[in-house]
Amino acid sequence: MTTEVRSLREFKMPDVGEGLTEAEILTWYVKPGDVVTDGQVVCEVETAKAAVELPIPFNGVVETLFFPAGSTVDVGTAIIAIAVGEGAAEPAPAAAPAAAPAAEAPDAAVPERREVLVGYGPRTGGAQRRARKAPVAAAAPVPVVVIPVQPEPASAERPLAKPPVRKLAKDLGIDLRTVTPTGPDGVITREDVHAAVAPAPAPVVEAVVAATPLPVGAGDVRVPVKGVRKATAQAMVASAFTAPHVTEFIQVDVTRTMKLVRELKASGELGEGVRVSPLLLVARALLTAIRRHPEINAAWDEANQEIVLKGQVNLGIAAATPRGLLVPNIKDAGSKTLPQLALALGELTDVARQGKTSPADLSGGTVTITNVGVFGVDTGTPILNPGEAAILAFGAVRELPWVHKGKVVPRLVTTLALSFDHRLVDGELGSKVLADTAAVLERPKRLITWG
Structure with a gap:
């Protein structure tokens, strides 16, 4: 049995706001055990100026989230640890026997390799959706991440879009496969997603009032002032x-x-x-x-x-x-x-x-x-x-x-x-x-x- 070489890398809170000293973690998009790739958005933070999505700069497996959502963290403090190295982001060959027949099929066509957006890696055919991590056998000396895949229909090729654009589409309930791309090389932009939304006026004042509802007859309510x-x-x-x-x-x-x-x-x-x-x-x-x-x-x-x-x-x-x-x-x-x-x-x-x-x-x-x-x-x-x-x-x-x-x-x-x-x-x-x-x-x- 081959022993995997793995090491931990920490990703620190960057200065995303021109000299700001801290930021609040609003949402984590990953959890321990998830596989991440270079350029993937892992969390959203709010500085004194804006909410910003943070992409991870390397591949690996999430080991630890050092702070829960809602925490205010100083710039330069580690917020997440990633296990990197050989085998950190890939399943061991023995743990994925289902893939063997496809590799041994002599008549299987070799998919064409395509260059795509930075952070997504090369694609070799139909897009696949990552499922949850499967349990690791107790006999394994080193934790191994097993990623069973669930292929999408062959006709549903994954549209090209950057991580923030994908999240925007998700928040708005837009299927990217229905969006007409206008960016270079068929990349979907923010403008394309907005164009796919049916126009519906939404006064800003309603959003502000709805953000801090006060129960009728309740006592004083204290609202933390931050961000x-x-x-x-x-x-x-x-x-x-x-x-x-x-x-x-x-x-x-x-x-x-x-x-x-x-x-x-x-x-x-x-x-x-x-x-x-x-x-x-x-x-x-x-x-x-x-x-x-x-x-x-x-x-x-x-x-x-x-x-x-x-x-x-x-x-x-x-x-x-x-x-x-x-x-x-x-x-x-x-x-x-x-x-x-x-x-x-x-x-x-x-x-x-x-x-x-x-x-x-x-x-x-x-x-x-x-x-x-x-x-x-x-x-x-x-x-x-x-x-x-x-x-x-x-x-x-x-x-x-x-x-x-x-x-x-x-x-x-x-x-x-x-x-x-x-x-x-x-x-x-x-x-x-x-x-x-x-x-x-x-x-x-x-x-x-x-x-």
Whole structure:
């Protein structure tokens, strides 16, 4: 009997959030005894910025999970041990006699070897689904993992997709075999999975309320503050007591903007599947105002006591999620066309609502929009995101009596509120940016003449 050579390798909690010191383990996708392969997602963790799936960087058998789900672990601490080495991820030949006839069949066709996604290894035919580990014979001196396989129908070839995309499809109840791939070499992307979901509006506010139900008549309930909520609280306190905030307000007749939204939806001229919303035109209006007054796209360098003028506008969109407030941003939003901005905005909000925003998308924002109107709120005094110079609150659109062409008539009106850092944005600059944003929304044809 040949003795297997096995060793243990530990996988440590990586820094997935640009200098963060800890992360909470949300879910384990494996358990002791499971076979894992290079690139396979083994758990999901939440940092102060986002929820991130962690792939294992080597092949082997799960030996130990050092922390249960719900634990907060310091970066650099081992979270899982994997048995690696010869035989660690493969059954011994004697333990799988069922495979012998297939190997001895002289007429059996040799399947063609194909290159596939990193982390999946080469495929040699029909896809197979891994079953649970079978018990090991008591006489074996070293534990041997036996993996009986249950072949799928020959016609059901396993679609190509990365592990996070597979999990997304599983969460949404989508069979990847029914999804049309658009990625390179037939790889299914996140966008393909989203496209396979029947559109159904889901207000973010409902998800937030459902996340923390309170029993009627119960006593006090304590909710631990950690992860995204903890980071948000700390950042808002730091911002409120570091940057001198100034907030200005303006009411705007957005009747023409709302009409344009309806026309763009009906015509489909921005492209098939592109979502058009009032927020899209508010974002374009703000970007137009920033193009006319680029000094507001800036940051304060406390160490050097300098104003840093940013080279591109990374437009943040505040999104309420079950895990708390996230502010992912659209990189270089100022250079995008209206269809490109609409696509980026739709993808950004979809990913944020699923809690899958990457740390990179949450970093580097320069200006933010918070849409409080979706909650029926008219306006507010938004607090700046740390490191940013301005944030615009977009209130609810309501039908109000308005003087239009010398007559009082019902018009669609909203209130905009712009908060800015008075260290680097004076009253004149802030007022011009807010007034120009309002002017574009009042007469959206200025998107063409000014943009």
